[in-house]
Amino acid sequence: MTADDTRTAILDAAETLLAEVGYAGMSLRAVTQRAKANLASVNYHFGSKAALARAALERRARPVDAERLRQLDLVEQAHRGGKRPPVRAVVRSFVAPVIELSSEFGTSTCSMFCRLIAEQPPFLDEVLTEKFATIGRRFAEALRRAQPLLTIADAYWQLHFMVGALTHTMQHVGMWQRVAGPDFSPASTDEIVDRLCAFCAGGVKAHEPRSPSRRKTRSKATSR
Amino acid sequence: MTADDTRTAILDAAETLLAEVGYAGMSLRAVTQRAKANLASVNYHFGSKAALARAALERRARPVDAERLRQLDLVEQAHRGGKRPPVRAVVRSFVAPVIELSSEFGTSTCSMFCRLIAEQPPFLDEVLTEKFATIGRRFAEALRRAQPLLTIADAYWQLHFMVGALTHTMQHVGMWQRVAGPDFSPASTDEIVDRLCAFCAGGVKAHEPRSPSRRKTRSKATSR
DNA sequence: CATCCTGTCGAACGTTCGTTTGAAACATAC
């Protein structure tokens, strides 16, 4: 009984701290203090700091990715038989679950995702590799179905840009509000999702096929 | 003589390590070892670890931001008198200098930018606040001139998304290559700039004005 | 020559880190 309580209390504390200070900045003493647990209990329940962080991440990432795939399946089923699914809907299946499910779990869930992706501590390598091999491949294919002009490489680049916009946005909304002041009003979850999806869908649709032979002339003044 | 040599050797080492392991992960012992300098020399020349990181960042950020403003000035001068500057050109002034100048300085310059922005160690607060107050405001205005439909808040959101796509892209190109395999071919600096500018400009242009009264209904599962 | 300033260097300071240990506390089964 108390064993599971301790486990989840530690996971909750780790999630908050990962969001606020990242993996390198999170000390097990801070975790156990916040969880009102003993220092040794982390290594008892999880084995190591890396294993704890990994568990805290996967606890949240699993349902988010499941929801992504579920929404994508629905989108594709609704546009079966030659009809191309709209880019915007595919993008939304990728973006929305992160923000919406995270805001259900708590304010720090999304920040934890974004911080870990940005920091990429060593223990995350295989987790991310596997995740992108499944989720990434699946959405790259869906993007190509929605926008047949895309090559495989194109689709991966678009996903890459989307992940960047998504993670950075969710991690640093606070800073922009501080910097831009009242011009940058606080936003609801729905508004952020809408803005982000519109931006990413527009970016994907803006793609113009590259001809590898034609080398673009770059206007001087910019130049490289 | 040797004094300046030591200083720049330390800055170079710090830049590399900030790019690879971030601020929290960078130890002064690792810095001095890589710079072939004495451990105490960091505090002698810079005063503290935070001051060193700040110096390493500003050494590179200053010319990048200057180039951004220079290119933006050129774009706006070329479209004076009622003519709206193209969104793509404004976006490019913001994006290209980071990638192009960084690749001149060395492979780690851009990664350092991106890691620090993602990590946001405490010492960076005032640096970023000041930078976004000048560069951010300037480009937000330029975006609104290029795309008059944008409100101030809209423009800041677009910039926010652009920064995310930019930083994430430049920091994690390597991972995507590893994950996606040969599908995700290595890219030249020019190609990355082109792809990124196309995506961001498309995202900005895709903006549709929001009517604050009309609350959008969200269709469960897919999109709205 | 002596003096001063600038840098370098090895060594140590006090903290904090992740991890381990061994004993106590607890619940469950016989």
Place this chain on the structure above:
DNA sequence: GTATGTTTCAAACGAACGTTCGACAGGATG
């Protein structure tokens, strides 16, 4: 009751951290 397995706890381990200190070398200035 005793025995068994699980969980908590205080304490300590060695290692690594940022920082500080005093001694020492080198060249410029008097």
